[in-house]
Amino acid sequence: MARTDQTQAAVLGALSVTPMSGYALRQEIRDTLGHFWSESFGQIYPALAELARHGLVERRGGERTGSSTFAITAAGTARLRELLAEPAQPAPPRNPLLLRLFFGRHLGPDACRELVQQSRARAEDQLARMAAVRRELAADASSPADRPYWLLTVSAGEHAARAQLAWADEALAALADLRSADGADRLPSASPTPEEHP
Amino acid sequence: MARTDQTQAAVLGALSVTPMSGYALRQEIRDTLGHFWSESFGQIYPALAELARHGLVERRGGERTGSSTFAITAAGTARLRELLAEPAQPAPPRNPLLLRLFFGRHLGPDACRELVQQSRARAEDQLARMAAVRRELAADASSPADRPYWLLTVSAGEHAARAQLAWADEALAALADLRSADGADRLPSASPTPEEHP
DNA sequence: GGGCACATGTAAGCTGTTACATGATTAA
DNA sequence: TTAATCATGTAACAGCTTACATGTGCCC
Missing domain, CATH: 1.10.287 (Helix Hairpins)
Structure with missing residues (x-):
């Protein structure tokens, strides 16, 4: 319902295709979902932290910096399904x-x-x-x-x-x-x- | 440039057609600009106050509540032209x-x-x-x-x-x-x- | 050694919605 | 008198962007 859920859906969705880093996540969202979706670093990293806290994604590799990747868990896949099933309310238009x-x-x-x-x-x-x-x-x-x-x-x-x-x-x-x-x-x-x- | 400017442009623009109350303003924006624009009360009233403070709109009629209307001033018309001339940056898509x-x-x-x-x-x-x-x-x-x-x-x-x-x-x-x-x-x-x- | 791409995060600040508080006027 | 509509505003909060801070690894 809340907008955060949408960010979580985008993050979980991208990770459902293949595990990757937060940095790569942002690039994927920009390059592949770019014509209908957008997320900034300020959204992605807190979302990843939140998702990891709930066991919906799993951090693999370098804890600090370097080649760490996030992978979706089984619980994460279930959550993704839930989020996607929620009604898609169109945002108020601003052209x-x-x-x-x-x-x-x-x-x-x-x-x-x-x-x-x-x-x-x-x-x-x-x-x-x-x-x-x-x-x-x-x-x-x-x-x-x-x-x-x-x-x-x-x-x-x-x-x-x-x-x-x-x-x-x-x-x-x-x-x-x-x-x-x-x-x-x-x-x-x-x-x-x-x-x-x- | 900022979003506030866009709200001011919408408010000034609507008042450039005819003077009206803040309440009517919101209805006009919803009903007439509805398919490409939206503003809420929480935006409209502060914007009107700000515009009045700068002499861009003028309050007429009942100060309190009732039949008060806001009218655009000459300075307001000039400001509207400025605002409309600013580059129209499309918002990041979210579908x-x-x-x-x-x-x-x-x-x-x-x-x-x-x-x-x-x-x-x-x-x-x-x-x-x-x-x-x-x-x-x-x-x-x-x-x-x-x-x-x-x-x-x-x-x-x-x-x-x-x-x-x-x-x-x-x-x-x-x-x-x-x-x-x-x-x-x-x-x-x-x-x-x-x-x-x- | 310098610069660049990769990588993670935080904090400040703005925009915008929602809910609430208040009151006048009008019609049933 | 009660309800609906008109009318003005405020406060709390959510969402999002931007800028900043920090550090690694690699290539020239």
Whole structure:
């Protein structure tokens, strides 16, 4: 229910694939879950300590620093199942781009176009990253049981990115219309409106 | 840059459309910006106090309780422009549904299907809400200068919701395949594998 | 010997939600 | 008069990021 549970679920989940260090855990979460999840060091290490205290993960190797790894225990796997079965409550939305566009009248069409273009570029990046992940998954033969589930999240990222691209193109066109209409209103003498869109 | 600035931007932005009370502010933000933004009382009232202290908004009417309203000042409008011009940094993603699906092996295909179906239902809800907003906007003739910008955010919501629908259908099909493959693996004697996918 | 990647942790501080306290107005 | 809605605020707490402190092992 609490957010901490989500961090624990992410940590236990990652360790259910393979044992690793806290440092590697953070990299895995950033690189593999990056398009739909994030955790910082300040979350991961306390979570690992808590999980170890309850016997849900086990520390192996160098106690201090160096090549220590954390492995999930049987109790940890059971706990993971519990955590995953809890209802997935979506977080309250906070989209700073759409906030700016909603009050875009104060920014003007050109500044808005720039924002949308940045968003479009991010979507293309994401599409490229998703394609790269697909290639990696195709090349890597480990964890065959996990693969179909991982592909679902990749597909979600692709659908979202393509939708963002399509919306951005539509928004850019609308803002272009707005700009010329605006210009015609406010600067009637600026230029003889070189080309009107039919 | 800080999150507080975002709250101030949302509050100033809403008041730039029309003056209203803090209570109404919260309702407007929930009902109108709801699909891409959220603020709670605990954010709104301190933000209003802070803005009033700096002369960016002005309290009118009953000082105590009752029919008091807050109105944006000229300085407030200028500040809003500044805030909106600041770079829109996207928040770190946190999608509890995709987290569960990624580790879906531990949940099994059926539990995953249920999650996806819930997500699909939410997307349909959102699509319906966006359609309602479109109707309201078409009927309401006030704020014509804001309308094109508002429509951009509605369109973003529609694109996102449609993408979620398309993905959900794809995911449900994939999970159905997985379920039957799984059943064939784990329960070879259950039924003579009625239909195999080629 | 210096720099870099690996590795573990803590503390401060901000953001944000929730629950609570308080009271006015209005409708049943 | 009781309940619901409108209205304003505060306090406690949870979640999360960032920066810092510390140390190892390896390669150039």
